[in-house]
Every structure is written in structure tokens, then in C-alpha cells.
Amino acid sequence: MKLDTKKVFYVGLAFFLISLFWQTYDSVITKILIDKFGLNQTWSGVVMAFDNVLALFLLPLFGGLSDKTNSKRGRRTPYIIVGTIVAAFAFVGLSFTDNLQTTMIESETQIVEKYEDYLVEKDIMLGGVFKGSITTRKAELNEEYAAIEVLYEDGEYTFDEYWDAIKVAHDDYLAWKEEFALAIDKWEAFNTEVLLEKMNLDLANESISQAKYDRWYKNVYLNMELAIANAKTDGGLSQAEYSYWADEIYDGIYDASLSQAAWSKTMSQPGVFIVFVIVLFIALVSMATFRSPAVALMPDVIIKPLRSKANAIINLMGTFGGILSILLLTVFALDKKSYVDYTPAFVSVGILMLILLAIFLWKVKEPKLVEEKVAEDIKYGLTEEDEAKEKNESVEELSKEKRRSLFLILISVFLWFIGYNAVTTKLSDYAPKVLGMGFSMPLLIAQGAALIAFIPIGILATKIGRRKTILIGITLLTLCFGSVFFITESTSFFMYIIFALTGIGWATINVNSYPMVVELSKGSNVGKYTGYYYTFSMAAQILTPILSGILMDALGRKILFPYAALFVGAAFITMFLVKHGDAKIIQKESVLESFDVDMD
Template sequence: MYSFSLLLPYFGALSDRFNSRNGKRIPFVFLGSLLTCFGLVLLPYATSHKLFWLFNLGLELVLFAMSISRAPAIALVPDLTLKPLRSKANAIINLMGAVGAILTLIALALLVDKSDQPDYTDLFLTVGLILLVSFAILRWKIDEKKMAIPVQNEEEETRGTGEPDKEVNISLFFLLVSIILWFMAYNGITTAFSRYAIAVWEMDVGQVARSLMLATIAAIITYIPSGFLGTKIGRRKAILLGICLFSTTYLLGIILTTFSALVYLSFAIMGVGWAFINVNSLPMIVEMSHVSDVGKYTGMYYTASMAAQFVTPILSGFLMEVLGFGALFPYTLLFSILSLLTMILVRHGDSS
């Protein structure tokens, strides 16, 4: 899965240079959606007929197709959104992603039977149908070429008034490093907390689930306010505040020796901090780009975040094996503090 993340900047940059009567992003979204649907049809067929090679082919096709459409689809938002509004727009993207995850859980409950060998055919076909309907709505409601004109005009007016490209690139470097570091911290917790909590704090499965659920709910509730906060005080300050908040959770994890209600509170704080960071970081990346390379910069953001999500379960798991479960929260706090230090060095990409 994560190897395909390396293709995200490529397809993002390819969409930057693409031009058609339907726009430069929508053709990539269409191709990616179509290939994803085809792969989703192959998966249940291969499973029911026990064709491992076909299942593997279908899975690879789905992941490849998603890499085609992801960066162009997300880049479509800044293409059509004036710069001061991009944090709010990204808040809506994150909220819709959370809604999609909830709908997926509902679909799993309704469409997959509870037998020892459940049939996923209805689930995959439904997801494919939803994907096609979503693209149809997108194509119906969005005239990419027409709606992008005001943003392009704004970009052309301000293009020559910014800092030298070298200084912007330095900020871009430190922001990408920050993204890797805070994803190393956050995903270290989300992937290993259940083992830690059961082994060290003697929590039961329900308490673990409630802790992680509280973090998710807190993030969802905070997505939209995070966009307004980034617009009001600046994206950089909102992100720094978010890092401080979720660092509090990691610090409490070191201090607490047994389970208490503070665990729930700390995970709610982590969710709020994560929303502040997640909503405002992509707009900062895009702010450093020009209208001609928004897709490439969007792909760079997702490559950095997915690379961290690949590395951190392996690294944190190794350290917990060698040093014991007690290494988890110091590990996450270390990467969180490092992300704070590198984020302080970011000087560009804030709200216009």
C-alpha cells in the first residue's frame, strides 16, 4: 500500500500539466474511480473462487487507481478555493472523510453476514456504486475550468509579491519534516495503544475502544472550528497549538501509572490537537505552491504522511519489544516535540 504513496506527487504533477475540456483534475478522478470500481469487483469474485493471484491483482489495481486520483482530487479543492478560505475548505474535507469512515462501518454491519466465512460481495459492489455516484455528482455540480478562473487570477496577481523561492523551499522542507514527525507520534499511539493499555494499565477492550473513539469524536467535532481558528489566528499558530495539545496526552501517558478518567480526557485533548494540525497543514503546503504545481505539492503532503504511517508501527513495535511497553509514550512525546521544533522554523504558508 505504502509503496503506491510514492506515485502521489507524480500523478499530482501530471495533473498540473494536463489540460482538457473537462479540466485538469477531473479526468484523473474519473480514471481513478473507474479503475477502483473494476478492482472492487475483482476482489469478491477472486475470494469466492479462491483465486489468490486474481485477488492480489484486484488489490494492486485498487491501490494504484487510488494513487491516480487522490492528489488530483484533493488538489481540486485549493484550485477552486480562494487562499484565505483554504483552511475552512480542508476542514470540510476532513469532516467528509470522517463521515465516510462512519458510513463504511455502517455498511460493514448491514451488508456483511456474521458467518465464519462472510461474503463481502454486496459490500464491495455497494462501495463501487457509491464511488461512481459520487463522481457523477462531482461532474454534474463542478465546472472545473470555469470555477478555477477567480483563483487563477488571484494567484497571478500575488505571484510576484512573495518571498524568494529559496526561502519558501526551506519552509516547505521543514513543514514536510514536521508532517512526518507528528504522524510518527500520532500513528505510534493509534497502532500500539491497545497493547500498551491492556498490558500496562490493565484496561479492558471496551475501555481501550472508548479512549480511541473519544479521540476520533473530539477530532470530528473540532474539524470545522479548526478551519475558522486557522483563518483567524493563522495556520502556523493553530498547528503549534495542536502540537502542544496532543503532546499533553503523551506526557500524561508517561506520568500515569494506572488507568483513570484522565485517560479519557487526555485522548479527547489529543483529538482536538490532531484536528488543529490536520486541518491547517495541507493548506500551508498548498500556499507555498503556484497555481501550476498545486497537484505536485498535494502529492508531497500525502507521501510524507503515508511514509510516516508505514515506518512508525515498525519502529515503535521494535522499541517496545526491546525496551518494553513503557517506551511507547516517550517515543511519541519525542517525535511530537521534534515536530514542534521543526514547525517553529516554518516561516511561510500561513493564511493570506
Template sequence: MKLNYAKTIKVGLAFAVIMVFWSAYDFVVPLLLENAYGLSNSLRGLIMGLDNLLSLFLLPLFGKISDKTKTKWGRRTPYIFLGTIVSVILMVFVPVTANSSLKQGMDLREKITNTEVAGYLYTDHNNIVYTNEDLYTMLYNEGATNSDFCDRTYLANNGINSLEEYLQVALNPTEVNEDGDTVQTADYKKFVNTGINNYASTQVFEKVTKNNMGSLVAYMVILLLVLIAMATFRSPAVALMPDVTPKPLRSQANAMINLVGGLGAAIAFVIYTVTFMINPTGYIAIFIAVAASMLILMGLFLMFVKEPKLVKECEALCAEYGISNDDIEEKTVDASGETVVFTDEETKKKKKAMFISFVLILASIFMWFMGYNAVSSNLSIFTTKTLNLSPGISGIVSGISMGISAIAFIPVGMLAVKIGRRKSIMLGFALAVLSFFLIFFFASNAGPASMYLFIIFYLIAGFGLIIANVNTFPMVVELSSAGDVGKYTGFYYTATMSAQAITPFIAGLIMDKWGAKNLFIYSAACVLVSIVLMFLVKHGDSKAPPPKKKIELLAADD
């Protein structure tokens, strides 16, 4: 039995539709919230979490509803079509609602950060008037308790041990380069720029957002409507793969589905990277391009995927090999990786053990998404505010990660065939934990060295989490039957979305209180818990595809 790669790629187009949106959403929306509204890390995380809270309830619901749907187009296709149409209509209004605040916020940032103008004076929300020297002195003093304004430890490690030495850098922010252009000095970028930009964000919130709360409310309402529309078809789209794929081939199929999803993510990457390079505030253009891409991918899906036909082909293939997607799991894998065969008398005991494993799998998924989403939802903020990269360069970092992901999906799918899903997942988790610790210690300050180290470590973490991502969903649906794949898909997304509803706020609190780099300690701790939970799992691992049919074996002898 071999996977039909062409068919799986076509089925994956539905997931590509989803990934175009979510890749743009994860990278662009935090920047929009930051630049338009100046929200703190915790407030921004709370808003991102509230968005996911809706999905927590809607994804299982629509997964279960689609299980019971019967139309001439199949169970899943109607939801994919209608959900995409409604989503693309609504999403264009997301940046429109924030546009006025964005313009005001960017103007205020320019006023605060342009400290070289003659007679510089800035009046904050408490009517305190600062000269440029007063402003930098305040930032340095605040750095004693808030490293986001001035990282005093980082300064000391680089030989800046006093206010006077700091002011020497801060009050001389520019120089003339070889081409005669005025540019920021390297020391200002490393030691001052991040702090003054963080301060500017607090002022945007105090002086712009608080005086125009209607813009933020309108933004949230539209965004929630978009997320409701997206939630109506995410579970049906993902459940389609198990519908048309025999159980033994699902890890490989899920790798291909994720590869096609990576194509969607790559499209989003090109859109927001090119747009930010041309116009750092081109959010409306980004959302229009994302909406158009989703429509094109959905059109290709409808053209190439005839769901009822594919379901019948899968049923025929399962019958040919003597397997059924309705069967409960016939084998289990113990903690040492050995296969154990249960007798009929042990069926009741086995079902209980399978349920325990099911809960442990979901708990492990929940914890690794707590760690993963804490980083992914703050990636654009960390790279632009802490590493001091431009949004365009930050987008390239994200794109490199996507490229590595695309390369990795195929071998990762084969890895599960060789060593099993469970061991593959724990290996991936271990790589992520190691990488997060390395980022914390060696790649969490501004400067070229930190940037390159961050890229390397982040790619390693991403590769590890790809291994987990490819194999966790098949472990969940391995314990389902053909009649409730959508429901189990909903359970999977309950775990992932509940984590994504909670973790942005927790991560934001940690970043606000202890500094941005501690985000990676939090993420590493979450993934460590995932390893422990996955170690206890005994069911849901991959089983070898059945042997060739007798007629094939006879043909081979000829």
C-alpha cells in the same frame, strides 16, 4: 467572499470513498495479520510499511498525470471512478486469502489459552511440553526481559512480587458470576491474559504461518494490488478541492472535506464494530460491506459533482474578486506571525524562501505522520493486547475518536482564519505531544482506570492532530498554481506515505524490544520535531479573504 459549503460537501464525497477504505484498513488489517498469522510487531509493521511504500511512488505520479488529463468529465473524476471500481473488486479477496490461516490460528489460540481443561498439556514448536503451571512459570520468567509475556513492573506495582503470587492468579483464571456464568476473574484479565495471548501469537506464527507461507504471500499480493488501485485516485480526489476553491478559503474547505471524510470513517467504524460484536472473525463480511459503501458514495459523487462546471465557477469567482489560483503567494508570515510584503525586486529571493518553507512544511508533515501513524497503525493491537479490550470495545474507542473529530473540524477551520495555519498547527502538535506522554505514564496497562484515561488522552491527541491535518495540506497547495495542484498534492502524499512506509516497522521494533507503551514516547518525540520544523516555516500561511466587491459595499450603504 464566503465558502460554498454545499458544493464543498459534495466534492468531499470523493474523500469519503477513500476514508471508508483507509479507516477500515488501519483498524482491521493489523488485527487480521495478528490473528491469522501471529506476526510480531516489527514484522507486522514491515508489511504495513511496504504497502505504503507503493503509495510513496504512485501518489505523486497520478497527481501529476491527472494535472495533464483533459476529458469531458474533468481532470480528476475519471481516476476517482476507475480507481474505485478496481479497488472494490479486488479488496473482497483480501480476507479470503487469509481465511484458512485465520481458522487454524484461532483454533491454536483456543488450545493454548484454555488452561483450565483437565490434564492440560501444550507442545510448542520446539517440542517442549508444558502443563498449565509450567506454561505460566515460563511466561513469568520470560517477563524478566520481555514485558509482553509478563509485565513484572506492573505486577510489583499491584502487590504481586513473586512467582507464587503470580501463579495464584494464573491458575485460577475463572469464577462464577451472579448470573451463574463462568467468566475470567478481574485479576486474571489485568495480570495474565495479555501475556498468554501474546505467547499464543508467537505460536501461531511458528506453527501455522511458517507451515503455510503461501497464504501470507497470496494475502500480500492481493493487498498490494488493492493499494495500487487506491493510489491511482487518492491524489486526484484530494486535488479536486483546490481546483474548485479559491486560495483564501482552502483551510475552511479542507475542514469541510475532512468532515465529509469523517462520514466515510464513521461508516467504516459502524461496519467493523457491529461485525466484531457479532462475529470476532467476520473479516470477509467487513470487506464486502466496505466495498459496497465505497460504491454508494462514489455514485453520490458522480451524481452531484460535475467537475468542469465547478472549475469554471471557481475561475469566475476568482476573477470577480481580483485573485487567481495561478498567482504565486503575494504575502508571507514571519516567525512572529507578522505579514511582510515583498517588492518586485525581491521576487527571486522570495521564490527561494518559498522553496525553503515548502521543504520545511513537507519535513514537518513527514515527522508528524511518523508519530501519528505509529499510533494509528497499532491502535487496535495496543487496545486489544495491552489494554486487554475486545475488538468490539476497541472499535468503540476508535469510533468515539471519530465522533470528536467530526465535531471539531468546523471550529478548527475557523481557528486558522483567526490565528493562521502555522500557529494552529503548532498548537495541535503540542496537544498531541502532551497526550502521548500522559498515555505513557498513566494509561498503558490493563484495567478500567487505564482504559478511561486512555480514551481521554487519545481524544485530546486526536483533536490536536485534527488541527494539523486540516491546515497542513492547504499550506502545501498555497504554494502551488492552478496548473500543478495535483503535483503538489502528490508531494504532500509523498511526505505522508513515506512516513507511513517507515514508521510501522520502527514502532514495531520499539514495541518488541521495550514494550508496547514505549510506542507513545516514540510518537511524542516525532511530533516534537514537527513543532521545531513548523516554527521555522515562513510561507504558506493563510491570508484573509479579499474585501467585498464595491457593488456589495454600495448595497450595504443602502
């Protein structure tokens, strides 16, 4: 009894293209909704929850329909063909609406030009001030003079060389002083001509309340004026002050002003947005039509004893699909800046989906593979005669302790998906605007670290059990998310380390959680318990983009990672109370069997 890995690989191409689509969707659509159409965090979260709302209804619907389908291509393949083709063309179609919106807002608001200019202006404005106070710079100049004097006295310099060095140091100081003054002037102008003007306009338009305006005026505007006055006399900025003004004040308010301009244009001319949502809806429905059939295809063609290994290979392929998406976004330089052309991403993913489908159809002949599987069942005496007896079993028939453990596991699933999905959905907006870095590299590192960790995680789970392994993963993920709150633009390189650990933490949780759920099932009701798992995970993924968006609108983008850490950390409590769901320790043929998990 040996697994045909080549067959599993080709069957898994469907899952590969599914993961390729969803990683790109999560990374790009949020940025388009916020940057191009001007939606706030809350409403962008509502749109991003569409796919999970649809999935709750459409996955079981089309899964059931495919069970009853009888065609020349089999039960599952027709859905994979139609769904992939429609989704690929719809995804490419999103690029046209994105370009139309970009052209419209740029022609009337110059939003792209303003954004590019701002990136330069901010560096001049704050970068110049941060170079130090006048007193500090004078002290540095005197140190340079003293060093030059020593070199002259030691005979290292002739008098002419000594005098030239003094002049260069003095000229550098004068140039710095001029740049410093320019930065102060730009800072002051930005404070009064951009920020104050915007807030006054928002107050007049009743976009904000008088109380909110008063708080902003007292806590932000007056403090900024004081900082400007200090900088003019001698103050300069400390590293902490620089990070605060750059990350919290400038970027936050300026990004909001650009989004407001885009939103105003969207409201005055909503046609493009309506078309965008319709095309997006078509893409999401198309993906939902073949997700369940694609997942169900593997059990149709692989005998029971080999399904764990086969599922591991397919889920690893899904991870590689996500990595390919991130690499594409990085290569096309779409992961850092806003207001960019996303056409290369949409078109590339659409073409790759069609290519992968073509290879799938070439290599996967579903009816033939099903016949081979039936023959293997007969050969090895694998019958499912007890299925009918078990079909009516339900969660109520579990013992009280096992039922309690099942509910605690499902609540844990809900909690950690609340935290993790908030990060994956909002990171493409958070990373460029809070940390001034691209979002794709941290995600790529997380995926790569997870791949490396899969086998050690499987070995660890067999030695200490799934529950203890998950608790380790929860602890690691909570610490990672909590630490991001303290990362600033100047320390953003730590994100790569944190996300490497994040990938390991998430893999540790995800590899072991689904098997804990189905461990409590019996034979043919595995699908029912899989449904419980999906219901709780998708409910979390529906809620969290909206809930995190509301908090980010109210408290700022920096609340994202504390929010995620709180919910993931809460899962530690519920998982700690679980008493059942660990597998009996038996010798496995391969550590791949530890990967029997949906990596979604």
C-alpha cells in the same frame, strides 16, 4: 459569488469512500497480520507501509495521467470508476483469504478455542488471586461477624436470623478460600506448563538466545514463582502487581505464543498468505490510481476564490467517512477481540464504496461541471495568465529565511506523522492486548472531538496565527500520548478522555500545517509545494510502522505511546523555530476557509 455546497458534497463522495476504506484498512489489516498470520510487529509494519510506498510513486503518476486524459466522462471520473470498483472487490476478497487462514490455523492449532478459553482462565487465575490475601479476607470476615453481632444486640436480628447471617458470612469465606486456592493452582500450572514450556521450546529452536532466556528466567519466571509462593502463604496481589502480571506477563507472553503458532502454520503452508498479500496489493494499487484524480476534481470544477470553502467541506466528509468505518467495526463487535471473523467489515465497506460510487456517477457529470466552471471564470474575470511565468519557480528561489522556515515546517510534518501514524496503525493491536478494551471507541471519540473543534481551531488560528496554534496542538498531543503509558486495564476508561483531547490536538496541528506550506508558494506552484508536504508526510508513514514495530518487538507493546510522544514532542522544537508561513490577518467570509487542509 456563492459556493454550490450541494455540488461540492457530491464531488466529495469520492473522498468520503477513500476515507472509509483507509480507516478500515488501518484498523483491521494490522490485527489480521499479527493474529491470523503470526507476523511480528516489525513485519506487520513493513506490510502496513506498502500503501505509502506505492503512494509515493503512483499518486503523481496517475495524477499526471489524469491531467492528460480526455474521455466522455471527463479527465478524473474514469480513474475513480475503475479504481473504486477494483478496490471494493479486492477488499471483499480479503475476507475469503482471512477466513481460509482462520479455518486452517483453528483446525490444526485450536488457536481460536485457546484464545477464548484463555480470556476466561485469566479472569479466574488472576482475578481470584486479586480478591485479597487470606489474612485480609479473615479480617473482613471478623468485621462482618462484629457487624452482625451489633445488629443482634440492637434487636434488629432474632437469634435465628443472627445465626443464619453468621453461617452465610462463613460459607462465603469458605467459597472464596476454595476459589482462591483454585486460582493459585491455575496460576502455578500456567507458569510451569505454558510459559516455561514455551520458553524452553523457543530456546531449543533457537528462536531466542541463551542470554535472553536467562534474563527471562531470572526477571520473570523466578519472580512469578516467588509471587505464587507468597500468594499461597498469605500474599495475594496488589492492584499494581495484578496489572503487571495481567497486562505485561500473561497477555504479552500468551499472545506471543498464539502468534507463534499462527506463524508456524503460515510458514509451513504459505499459500494463503501469498494470496492475501497479492489481493491486498491489488486493493492498494487500485486505491492509489484514483486518489490524485479524486482530489484534483474539486479544483477542476470550483473557481479559485471558493476552493478553500470547498476543500473544507470535502475534508469534513473525509472525517465522516472515517467515523462511519469506526461505527461499523463497533456495531460488528470487531474492535476488541482477536481471531474474529472480519467478513462483515470487508463486505460492508466494499458495498458502501460501490453505493457511494453509484451516487457520485449519478450526480457528478464532470464535463458539464468543468464547462460551468470555465463560464464562471469568464464571468468573474478569473484568469491565470501568470501561471506560465510561475511554472519554473522552485524552492531555491525563496529567500533564505523563508526557505529555512519551509524546511523546518516539513521536518515538523515528518516528526508528528511519525508519532501519530504509529498510534493509528498499531492501536488496533495495542488496545485489546494491553488495555483489554476495544480500539474503535477511542478512535470514534477522537474523530468526534476533532469535528467539534474544527471551527474553534479556525477562529483561534485567525486570532493568534497558525504557528502558535500548532504549538498548542503539539503540546496537547505530546501530553496525551505520554500519559497513555501509565494507563492500565483497570484505568482504561481514561483512554476516552485522552483520545478526545488527542483528536483536538491532532486537528489543531493538521488544520494549520498544510496551509503554512502552501502559504510560501506562488500561484501555479501550489501543486509543487503540496508535493513537498505529501513527500514528508508519506515518508514518515512508510518509516513509522516499521520502526515502531521493531521497538515493540524488542521492548514490548507499552513502548508505542512513549515513542509517539517523543517524536511529536520533537516537532515542537522545529516548529518553534519557524518564522514564516502564517497568513496575513484578513477578514474571511467564513471560518470554513481555515480548513483548507488535507485531513489524511
